[in-house]
Amino acid sequence: MPAAIEIRGLTKYYGRTRGVEDLDLEVEEGEIFGFTGPNGAGKTTTIRTLLGLVRPTSGSVSVFGRPVPRGGGPWLAEVGYLPSEVAYYPDMTGQELLDYAAGFYRGVDRRWVAQLVERLQLDLSRPVRTYSLGNRKKLGIVQALVHRPRLLILDEPSSGLDPLIRAELFAILREVNAAGTTIFFSTHVLDEVDRLCHRVAMIRAGRLLQVAPVDDLPGRHMKIVTLRLAGGAPLPEALLARLGDPRPEPVPGKPGTYRLVVRAPVQELVAALAPVPLEDLTIGDPGIEDVFLTLYRVPDAVEGRP
């Protein structure tokens, strides 16, 4: 079975500006694949290339085994796309826009569309120009899903959504994925990657930094240590040296308390802490945010390919 998405050596320059450089990525059918990176990393460029909206400077991109031609092609009927910013004809109502979108596909299940509208609490009677940012986003999500696409490409789907609607969106995404839809999901919200995605790719400055199962990211083995020394004493240099630069940061509102990101083995951590007079100590697993910050900060882990 061909990969849902196969990107080989993709490079895109806009004049002299780098969009992405020598990017390799493969997404299997059935995955929920997260795509994340700082502003300007090249996420939207990659997505637009997948849709044939941007022509690569070099390299190749294929979807379900078919090379993506410029401007897309008939197979785009299998793809649903939510751009990061949706723009619609302002005087059409939400209903008219969904009817228009549904008209591009054969056999749209109207009951399914009505369910989506209800679950996302969308009022279709009003002209789109009166929609809030979040309502535009909801309309974009429904429009991307009207035809139950085989591949769903979402660029920042949850920005502008309130927490309840975001939770409903995630429930919908899990359901369509369970029914067979592959999801390619670009986001800055790392917690969403953690909750939703099977694998994640991180890019920075146009280059791939890491691709890994979400539960298995390098750095997941780190420990987050929060400690307070007796009498609020400063952290001993010897401890920091032994823990290999754990980047201590004072915990706001808690004088004398520090938060450390420790990559040393647990045994070494315990041994290093043993002689230190502690008043308080917690040792926990890193959130995905800690993992990413560490990866983005470590220069030698950045430029090389995994």
Ligand SMILES: Nc1ncnc2c1ncn2[C@@H]1O[C@H](COP(=O)(O)OP(=O)(O)OP(=O)(O)O)[C@@H](O)[C@H]1O
């Ligand atoms: N149409 C364009 N013309 C010129 N430069 C562009 C164009 N689109 C993107 N770029 C540049 O390409 C680089 C990658 O941008 P891109 O929008 O792909 O990043 P991104 O990861 O989606 O960023 P963000 O998270 O801010 O949306 C940036 O330096 C951006 O300025």
